[in-house]
Amino acid sequence: MAHKLLYIETFGCQMNVNDSERIVSMLADLGYAATDDPATSDMILLNTCSVRGGAEEKVYRRLANLRIYKRGGKKQIIAVGGCVAQQEGEELLRKLPYLDLVIGTHNLHLLPNMVRGAERGERRSETTFIDNEQRADLFPAIKGESRLSRFVTVMQGCDNFCSYCIVPYVRGREISRRSTDILTEVRQLADEGVREVILLGQNVNSYGLKTASEPTFAELIHQIAAIDGIDRIRFTTSHPKDMSDELIACFCDVPKLSGHIHLPAQSGSDDVLKRMGRGYGRESYLDKVGKLKALRPDIVFTGDIIVGFPGETDADFEQTLSLMEEVRYIDLFSFIYSPRPRTRAAELADDLSRTVKMARLDRLMELQRRHTREISHTYIGSxxxxxxxxxxxxxxxxxxxxxxxxxxxxxxxxxxxxxxxxxxxxxxxxxxxxxxxx
Ligand code: SF4
Missing domain, CATH: 2.40.50.140 (Nucleic acid-binding proteins)
Structure with a gap:
């Protein structure tokens, strides 16, 4: 029935990928079908991320490139969503006369109405944060082609305010979805033939901790594991400080739980972790890794590391490399630090030269390539x-x-x-x- 085409570009994390799927599903009801070709599309949407430096400029540049398709009087809606939309708001509409819609991270439920308005020529920006009571209802299930593995949002936002991170400002405070809604969605997915669910949130480990009536994340995993038809459960992403013993035990007690965990350390130095405001130290991180390995010897770790955080010394950096040697990640997402607006770290002197940061990143990536190679080779024959x-x-x-x-x-x-x-x-x-x- 679709007769209009929607082109989406998605930047950043899995949450955005999931939101893009939700957008495709919501706009299908308005007759839009996804396309890979911006030139022939009726609507272009950039779903943006502002976690790394330079994100805003990148979005402006990309929009300037995409606007060529709208020239010559073509009726095409151009929209921006995600974190940069949340951050810039009305300003984007003011600066870019060809832009039609700006949709904030809490306002996806308004998108169908906004698109109807844009089809009539209305320009609109919606970036109001919604209070947590209302937000629990704002996770429309994703309809669409059936797949074997599906993401299920269990929580959104973050209360941790790590000193370098913009997420709490652009995604809002932490909210856990009602467990009854999550379980209903997973049961429906199982009925549709889905075999694996990936539980998604900025910090799934703290799921339910702020609502007495809700289960903990470990309890939720047990409840999902009891659903017939679901054979494998994964989750992402985890904050090490909220990795409880109860959750660690799930890696032994719940056979359906995948043997992979993404556990971002960010640094191996206590001094740097303290300035990052991460709420754990090197020893406590390694203690949790050790417990996980003891309970599930074949467990596989992936992680995130920020290189060149303000004040990171050579000795701090060596601590990060030695942490990597102890954990032995199979994959690592490593980034050079860049200050983000409104964050506490943006007030610290960004005192390391680009050359030093790049040299450290190169060393770290070289070590990671060796670990990936060595670990992968141990699987041969298994x-x-x-x-x-x-x-x-x-x-x-x-x-x-x-x-x-x-x-x-x-x-x-x-x-x-x-x-x-x-x-x-x-x-x-x-x-x-x-x-x-x-
Ligand atoms: S835990 Fe820290 S790094 Fe992760 S989203 Fe929250 S504030 Fe950002």
């Missing part, structure tokens, strides 16, 4: 249970995710899609594994 999600890279191959979150390609036909297959790993690449079916 057997993994793979949820087959689609065609593989090469003809005659299928592809899916192993329990540890790695992509595995192996020979097989499309009749395997939707099932779990036991696969022996024969080769390891930097981002995937090659296997053969048993």
């Amino acid at each position: 057997v993994m249970s793979v949820l087959v999600e689609g065609e593989g890279k090469l003809p005659g191959q299928v592809s899916g995710k192993a329990d540890i979150g790695r992509t595995v390609n192996f020979s097989g036909d499309s009749s395997l899609i939707g099932s779990f297959a036991d696969v022996r790993i024969v080769k390891a690449y930097p981002n995937s594994l090659l296997g053969e079916p048993l």
Whole structure:
């Protein structure tokens, strides 16, 4: 029934990817279908992220590029959503006469009405934060093509105010979704054939802690694991300070829980962690990693590290490298520090030269490449249970995710899609594994 085309570009984190899916699902009711081609689209939406420095300029540049499609009197809606929209608000409409809509991080539910208005030529910006009571209702389920693995939002926002982070200012304070709504959504997904759910939030570990009537995140995982049809549970992202013993125990007690955890350390130096306001030190982080490894020896870690935080000394940086040696992440997202507006760290002197920051990042990435290589090679010869999600890279191959979150390609036909297959790993690449079916 769709007769209009929607082109979305998504920047940043998984929350934005999930929001983009929600936007596609909401606008399908207005007759929009997703397209990869901005030139022929009826609406262009940039779903933006402002976590890293330079994000605002990037959005302005991208919008300037995209506006060419609107020239010549073409009726095309151009919209900006996500964190930069939240941050800049009306200012974006004022500066960019060709822009039609600015939609803040708490206002997605208004989008269909805003789009109807824009179709009649109205320009509008909505960036009002909504109080937590109302927000619990604002997580419309994503409709659309059925998939085997789906994200389920369990909480949004953040109360931690790490000194470098803009998220609490652009995503708002932490709110946990009602567990009854989450469980209903997961049951519906299971009925639709979904086999894996990925529980999503800025800090899922603190789910429910501020609402006495709600379960803890560990309890929620147990409740989801009891739903027939759901065979695997993942979650992202975790704050180490809220990684409770109860949650750690789930990695032993809940066989459906994936053996991969994303646990961002950000630094291995106590001094830097303190200035970042992270609420944990090196020892406590490593203690949690040690407990997880003891309970689930095959567990796989990924993480985030910020390089060149204000005042980071050579010794601090060496501490980060030694933390990496102790944890041995399979993958690491590493970034050079850049000050973000309104954050406490923006008031600290950004005292390291670009050359020093780059040299540190290069060393860190080199170490990470070695760890990824070494860990991946230990999988050769092992057997993994793979949820087959689609065609593989090469003809005659299928592809899916192993329990540890790695992509595995192996020979097989499309009749395997939707099932779990036991696969022996024969080769390891930097981002995937090659296997053969048993
Ligand atoms: S925990 Fe810290 S880094 Fe993560 S979103 Fe919250 S404020 Fe940002």
